[in-house]
Structure formats: structure tokens, C-alpha cells
Amino acid sequence: MEAVEQFNTLPGIGKKTALRLAVHMLGREKEEVEAFSRAFSKLKENVTFCKECGNISDREICDICSSSRRNRSVICVVEDLRDVLAIENTQQYDGLYHVLGGHISPMDGIGPGDLNIDNLLTRAQNGETEEIVLALSTTMEGDSTNFYLYKKLQPFSVNVSTIARGVAIGDELEYTDEVTLGRSIVNRMPYESSISRKE
Amino acid sequence: MHLKNLHLVHFKNRDQADLEFVDGINCFVGNNGVGKTNLLDSIYYLAFCKSFFNPIDSQNIQYDEGFFVIEGTFDRNEKDEKIYCGFKKGDKKQFKRNKKNYDRFSDHIGFLPLVMVSPADTELVYDGSEVRRKFVDGVISQFNSSYLDNLLKYNKAVSQRNALLKKMGEEQRWDASSVEVWNMQLLQYGQPIYEARREFLDEFIPIFQQYYNLIGNESEEVSLVYKSRLHEASFEDLLQQSEPKDARAQYTTVGVHKDDLKFEIKGHPLKKFGSQGQQKSFLIALKLAQFDFMKMKKGIKPLLLLDDIFDKLDKNRVKALMSLVSEHHFGQVFVTDANKTRIQELFEDIDTALRIFEVQPNETKLITEK
Ligand SMILES: Nc1ncnc2c1ncn2[C@@H]1O[C@H](COP(=O)(O)OP(=O)(O)O)[C@@H](O)[C@H]1O
Ligand SMILES: [Mg+2]
Ligand SMILES: [Zn+2]
Numbered sequence: 194m195e196a197v198e199q200f201n202t203l204p205g206i207g208k209k210t211a212l213r214l215a216v217h218m219l220g221r222e223k224e225e226v227e228a229f230s231r232a233f234s235k236l237k238e239n240v241t242f243c244k245e246c247g248n249i250s251d252r253e254i255c256d257i258c259s260s261s262r263r264n265r266s267v268i269c270v271v272e273d274l275r276d277v278l279a280i281e282n283t284q285q286y287d288g289l290y291h292v293l294g295g296h297i298s299p300m301d302g303i304g305p306g307d308l309n310i311d312n313l314l315t316r317a318q319n320g321e322t323e324e325i326v327l328a329l330s331t332t333m334e335g336d337s338t339n340f341y342l343y344k345k346l347q348p349f350s351v352n353v354s355t356i357a358r359g360v361a362i363g364d365e366l367e368y369t370d371e372v373t374l375g376r377s378i379v380n381r382m383p384y385e386s387s388i389s390r391k392e
Numbered sequence: 393m394h395l396k397n398l399h400l401v402h403f404k405n406r407d408q409a410d411l412e413f414v415d416g417i418n419c420f421v422g423n424n425g426v427g428k429t430n431l432l433d434s435i436y437y438l439a440f441c442k443s444f445f446n447p448i449d450s451q452n453i454q455y456d457e458g459f460f461v462i463e464g465t466f467d468r469n470e471k472d473e474k475i476y477c478g479f480k481k482g483d484k485k486q487f488k489r490n491k492k493n494y495d496r497f498s499d500h501i502g503f504l505p506l507v508m509v510s511p512a513d514t515e516l517v518y519d520g521s522e523v524r525r526k527f528v529d530g531v532i533s534q535f536n537s538s539y540l541d542n543l544l545k546y547n548k549a550v551s552q553r554n555a556l557l558k559k560m561g562e563e564q565r566w567d568a569s570s571v572e573v574w575n576m577q578l579l580q581y582g583q584p585i586y587e588a589r590r591e592f593l594d595e596f597i598p599i600f601q602q603y604y605n606l607i608g609n610e611s612e613e614v615s616l617v618y619k620s621r622l623h624e625a626s627f628e629d630l631l632q633q634s635e636p637k638d639a640r641a642q643y644t645t646v647g648v649h650k651d652d653l654k655f656e657i658k659g660h661p662l663k664k665f666g667s668q669g670q671q672k673s674f675l676i677a678l679k680l681a682q683f684d685f686m687k688m689k690k691g692i693k694p695l696l697l698l699d700d701i702f703d704k705l706d707k708n709r710v711k712a713l714m715s716l717v718s719e720h721h722f723g724q725v726f727v728t729d730a731n732k733t734r735i736q737e738l739f740e741d742i743d744t745a746l747r748i749f750e751v752q753p754n755e756t757k758l759i760t761e762k
Contacts, residue, residue, distance in 0.1 A: 297570070297573065298552065299552050299553070299555035299556035299559060299570075299574075300551055300552055300555045302555075302559070304556075304559070304567075304570060305567075305569070305570060333545060333548060333549065333552075333577060334552075336577070337552075337573045337574065337576075337577060338573075340573050340576055341569060341570065341573045344569055344572070344573075345569065
């Protein structure tokens, strides 16, 4: 069954679950199933990336960037949409975001030019940005990207900080628990002190 | 620490074996090809979760059989540790301590320290620098817990930097900011590796020299030399200086991944200028130094497996070595030799517990006990 194969392509959905979902859909009303497939078709059509921050949005400028309640002097740099969701869930951060779209990894053919970096440098000079918080994954590639951005941001009059990751052990931002992540965003520290701590 | 008993099923050419050992010297004698080394290898399995010789588990199953089992009881700090290793074709290897499965083999490796001296060690003389770095890294990571982690990360940073150099080469450009990022990673992980190797070899080389003097010929001047470009200048400067070269080569030409341990005799490479006997003494001295080093760092005498070491060593060297055995410098020792009479004579008046097993195609018989 084609539907089974399609379900099976989703992350975390094995053959058995795919079959179960397909059988379930078979039991639904025709209109319901059509509503489902319409929603999927529209997903890709209407979604664009915010011109400011690179986050997924259904308008040119996303809700966060256009909100009057956000603190516009702070930008938190993350790898992807999942990180934005994770940080939003902590409810500890009211600044803006910048979504890079990944991290530098030459082995995977990803260089700085493949990431949303130029835009970040422009935003750093827009007059309202005072602080840029680097919140990439704690992998070697995340670290390298942090360092790269730090160097590129140095000529501008913004403070560069990083989230206090001593608290979260390893791993991607996405998997850090909410409380820990929230605390580390509040207790962020200047980037220089994070590199001088390494021997 | 010692191995009290060993039980084998379908391991290599041993169909079945049930052996009881002494906390002293245990010898396997028998014709070539009969299975003496295979017995040592099964003991090696219990310590390292894999064969010393063949990393493919399925090839260590007896021909035409579907599984092997290796079981042994160790006395470690006066406590019995029952180790089980089972492998069935098509299944995951099972490794247990006292009936409990290990999640990761790395949790077990190092628990039962063991040093194997084997004719296969000649690869350390003949092969490229990689096997010698592996030897050094293997010893250091047994007592320095962050070493292996640094090494893995360092190697990854090298791969990343090489991929970058390759891409830039293809596109005929140089992106200094991107290179700098990976230089920083290389420094962060490479510097502690260099320091750990230097510290280790400072301690290790004198121990090696002592052993060589004992089992080699004192008049032959041999040396073990740690070669690293990092002796000349700081790693940071070296990376900077080699950028044009790296750009041309499209890979990282300097760093601890290029280190080597040079084996020399009178200042010349042992590979070209050492006799077979000298090479053999050199390698035995190297492995025994490893034994001493591990004993010192772990506070436990490792098991010592000596495979065919008496060939090519003259009587005096063998006697000198055996005097160390009887002085209880070593703990439990396993020895193989094709020459039964040589072994019986050698251990005739040694005052250590001794068992000699004669290995035959279908059974392994205890022939001497003391
Ligand atoms: N998987 C296997 N099944 C059966 N025999 C094997 C297997 N692997 C190796 N052998 C045999 O083991 C023998 C070598 O045994 P080995 O222990 O090296 O002898 P030695 O007594 O000379 O040390 C060879 O005859 C080889 O064919
Ligand atoms: Mg052999
Ligand atoms: Zn936005």
C-alpha cells in the first residue's frame, strides 16, 4: 500500500506503525481523509522563511520578529526551528532569534556560505541590536560555528554571549530539559569567558 | 589477578576445552598448527572482548559450527569474576560478567589487564607509523580516561579540516576564517594528546631500556624515540607555518596524527638494520615494559601471554627472563612453545606453581604439575 510506504518515511515511524496508521485512515470518513491530505499539500506551499531571522513563517516577517512585545536588542542564534521551539517553551526568553539552518561541517559539505550568516552580520549592525547570544549545539561542529560567528561579529559593537552550557551535558539544544535550558539562557555569559575556560 | 579456569566450545580449532590453571606459569606445548595460539587468543577475548588476531567474530567460530563460547573465572582482588563471551552466527556478541550483560564492551576493556607478546608484534617494526601510535594510544588510554575522548575528537577535527582543505583546493580559494576554526579545535584536543604522550614516553622509555638490557645484548645500543614536530615549535605556530603546504596537499600535514615512535639500533632504523633476534628482543622488551607500566598504573599485575617467544632468543636471555618470572615480578603467565623438552628443562627448577599442557588436535592434556 502506497500510504504505508509514505507513513514509513516519517521519522520514528516503523513498518508496523505505518501499517497501523494506514489502517486507521481507512476507517475514517472520506472528507476527513481529504482534509488531511489538503493540510499536507498546503504545508509546503504556504511556508516561507522569515526575511529577518530565517525562521519558518507563513508571512514575510514572522510573528516573533514583528511582535512589539519582544526585546529587540537581543538576538539568540540557533541551528534550526526545533531550537526556537525548545527555547520558546522555557518561557524564559523574550528577545529575537536568528536561525542559521545548521552548523559548519566541511565533511557534510556545509560551509559558512551555506548558512544564514550574512543576514546575521547585517542585523548586528542595524542599530538596535546590543547582544547576540550563541546557542548552537554542543557538538564540535556547533562549537566551531560559535567560534566562527564570534570572530565575524567582533568588528561590530555588539556583545557576544553564549548560553551557560556547563549545566546541560553534551547533546543538542533540543534534548535539554526545559528548566535547565531556561536557566542557562538566563545565566548566559560572555563568549570570551567560555573559550578561556577550555584548556 | 589470575585466570582460574577456561571453558571453550567451538572456538577456532578447539572443539571443546575445560582447563584449570595455576596462579603461576601455565604452558601450552604441542606441534605447530595444533591450536596453542588459539588458546591464548581465547583468553585475550575475555579481556578485550575480541580476538587479538581476527576482528571478525564469525571467523573465530570453528569451521562448520554455528557458535562459539568462551568462559573463564578470574580471581581479581580476591573476588571471583565469571566472564562469558558467546557468539552465534547472525546474532550480536554476548559479553557478560557474573551473568550480567555489558551494554558497551568499552565498559569491560581494562577491567582485566592483559599483555600479549606475539610474533605478530613484528608489524610494529614493519608497518607504518599508525600501528605504533595505536600501541602508544592503547597504553595511555588504559589509565588516562580523557585521552581516548580527546583522540576521537582530534581525529574528527582533522577529518573536518581535511574536507575543508580539499573543497578550497577544488574551488581554488583560501578561507582563512574557516581554517582558523578547525585550527582551534586541533589545538584544543591535540595539545593534551601531545603532552600525555610525552609524559608517558618519558616514563616508559627507561623501563623499556632496562628490559632490553636484560634480554637483548647490552653492547647493542637501542633506543625508542618519540618523534613529533611539536617538539620543535608550538602546535599553533606549526599549523600557521604549514598552511601553504596544507593548501597544496589538501590535507593537514602537521599535528599529533603524524607522530611516530621510532625504533632504533645504534641510531639506525631497527627495521633495516636489526637482526631478527634483535627485533624480537626489542619487541619483547617493549611489551614487557608495557606490562610494568600497567602494573604500576593499575596496581594489578596484568596477565602475561607469551606466544612462541623462545624461538630466536638464546638460552641466557631466556634464563634472564625466567628469573623475573620466578622472582614473582610477573603474576600469572601463559607460555606457548612447540618444543616440549625445552619448556620442561626451562622450568625444571623454578619455584613457582607450574602446569604444562600438551595440546593435541582433539584434546588438551595436563602433563606436568608442580
Ligand atoms: N575458525 C576456525 N575453525 C577451525 N580451525 C581454525 C579456525 N581458525 C583457525 N583454525 C586453525 O587453527 C590452527 C592454528 O592454530 P594455532 O593456535 O595458530 O596453532 P599453534 O599451535 O601453532 O599456535 C590452524 O590449523 C587453523 O587452520
Ligand atoms: Mg602459535
Ligand atoms: Zn523572524
